[in-house]
Amino acid sequence: xxxxxxxxxxxxxxxxxxxxxxxxxxxxxxxxxxxxxxxxxxxxxxxxxxxxxxxxxxxxxxxxxxxxxxxxxxxxxxxxxxxxxxxxxxxxxxxxxxxxxxxxxxxxxxxxxxxxxxxxxxxxxxxxxxxxxxxxxxxxxxxxxxxxxxxxxxxxxxxxxxxxxxxxxxxxxxxxxxxxxxxxxxxxxxxxxxxxxxxxxxxxxxxxxxxxxxxxxxxxxxxxxxxxxxxxxxxxxxxxxxxxxxxxxxxxxxxxxxxxxxxxxxxxxxxxxxxxxxxxxxxxxxxxxxxxxxxxxx
Ligand code: DGL
Numbered sequence: 040x041x042x043x044x045x046x047x048x049x050x051x052x053x054x055x056x057x058x059x060x061x062x063x064x065x066x067x068x069x070x071x072x073x074x075x076x077x078x079x080x081x082x083x084x085x086x087x088x089x090x091x092x093x094x095x096x097x098x099x100x101x102x103x104x105x106x107x108x109x110x111x112x113x114x115x116x117x118x119x120x121x122x123x124x125x126x127x128x129x130x131x132x133x134x135x136x137x138x139x140x141x142x143x144x145x146x147x148x149x150x151x152x153x154x155x156x157x158x159x160x161x162x163x164x165x166x167x168x169x170x171x172x173x174x175x176x177x178x179x180x181x182x183x184x185x186x187x188x189x190x191x192x193x194x195x196x197x198x199x200x201x202x203x204x205x206x207x208x209x210x211x212x213x214x215x216x217x218x219x220x221x222x223x224x225x226x227x228x229x230x231x232x233x234x235x236x237x238x239x240x241x242x243x244x245x246x247x248x249x250x251x252x253x254x255x256x257x258x259x260x261x262x263x264x265x266x267x268x269x270x271x272x273x274x275x276x277x278x279x280x281x282x283x284x285x286x287x288x289x290x291x292x293x294x295x296x297x298x299x300x301x302x303x304x305x306x307x308x309x310x311x312x313x314x315x316x317x318x319x320x321x322x323x324x325x326x327x328x329x330x331x332x333x334x335x336x337x
Contacts, residue, residue, distance in 0.1 A: 040280050044069035044289065045271065046105030046129075048096045051079035052194065052301070053187075053241035054111030055308040057134060060264035061109065061271055062290075067282040068275075069289040071103050074305070076296030077321055079191075082156025082184050082240075086118040089158060091328055093119030097127050098327035099319065103291075105129060106280050109271060113138075113155050113239050113263075117162035126331050130274050135159075137270050138237050138263030139168035143176055145259045146235040152228035152258075153180040154250075155239030156187065165239055179231045183224045183240075186250075189217060190242040194304045221253035229254065237261045245308065292316045295324065 045065075047058045051074045058072050073096055075081075081089050093115050100108050108123065108131045110116045116133030123131040142151045153165040160182040169178050228236065236258050238244055244262040251260055275281045292313045294301035302316045 040106050041282050042069070042286060043104055043106040044071045044291070045107050045109060045275075046071050046073075046097075046100030046103065047109045047111050048073040048075065048100065048115075049112040049241055050074070050081040050092075050114065051076045051191075051296075052304055052308050053190065053243075053245070055305055056241050056244045056262070057109065057111035057264045057267055059309050060268040062288070064265075064268040065272055065275075065281070067284055067286045067288060069282070069286075071100060071105055071291045071293070073099065073293045073319065074296070074301060075321075075324075076294045076301055078295060080156065080184070080187050081112060081114040082158050082182075082187060084114075084158065086158065086162065089115055089118035090122055092324075093123050094126065094331050095324040095328045097123050097131070098331045099324055101127055101129065102327070107132065107271065107275065109267065110134065111241055111267070113164075113241060114158040117159045117164035130278070132267065132270055132274065134241065134263040134267050135164045135239070136168050137266035138239060138261060139165055139172060141261045141263065141266040142235050142237045143169055143172045145261060146176060148232065148234045149173070149176045150231060150233045150235075151176055151178050152225075152231070152233035152236040153178055153239045154183040154186070154224065154228075154236065154243065155180070157182045157184055159239055165237060179228055179233055180239075181224055181228060183243075185220055186224075186246055187240065187242050189220075190245050193245070194307055217249060218253060221250065225250070225253050229258075233258065235259045235261060237263070239263075290314050293319045295319055295321050 110133045120133035160180045166178040
């Protein structure tokens with residue numbers, strides 16, 4: 040068991056921010072990462088549809104013999120974490136609870152902002168998770184779906200890190216429109232006096248410098264990646280399933296979209312080349328769902 044890989048997935052590339060943090064924290068662990076790029080974005084889809092994607096990809100990862108599943112997507116965690124935990128035999132970790140925990144720890148005035156996709160915000164998952172930890176913290180949530188488009192667009196434009204692209208470009212279209220959009224989205228949170236802002240979408244850490252600039256330097260930004268990596272380490276440690284020190288790491292990346300594009304854009308997120316990328320069809324994934332449906336408690 041200890042030498043099996045950790046399975047990680049997202050609707051696309053954003054989850055690589057979480058995968059990168061897990062690999063940084065746990066250098067001996069092997070990973071299998073699936074980016075469901077062909078069906079990205081998940082944000083505007085119904086919770087039922089996202090839940091079925093969670094079951095399909097979870098089943099695909101289990102077939103690849105992973106020792107744990109990390110749902111590195113807030114939208115998918117909000118919709119499908121509980122179901123995945125009921126259905127699969129391996130531990131399943133999402134990104135919302137770790138993000139909520141980090142926010143509760145960080146806030147001094149107990150006013151926390153959350154930005155995420157329409158699906159994540161509509162689910163109320165962050166409010167519920169924060170309230171479970173500290174009922175005295177007030178959560179202000181705003182759906183910022185266009186930030187996902189900006190990340191996707193930024194990754195497709197030119198070489199270099201996304202942060203460089205956002206901070207260097209003086210392009211008439213990109214910068215003014217980003218800050219205008221950021222103001223519209225974030226001003227209500229600023230007016231509510233939040234001192235902590237959860238980047239409740241795994242795409243958003245790639246926009247952190249620009250979001251920080253829009254929120255002001257006194258607001259603490261929280262990305263759930265680090266806290267999720269800590270929870271992965273703790274859970275594997277408690278179960279005695281951490282890879283042995285010195286184990287060589289293997290990495291396998293899979294996408295439902297275009298292989299070359301995933302490889303090129305993924306390298307921009309991880310800031311290094313991806314060793315191996317394979318393709319997985321969405322029909323192959325859909326066929327796996329029937330094998331898991333009905334297994335869990337209803
Ligand atoms: N990575 C997804 C999340 O964390 C956002 C992108 C999408 O809408 O699929 O919610």
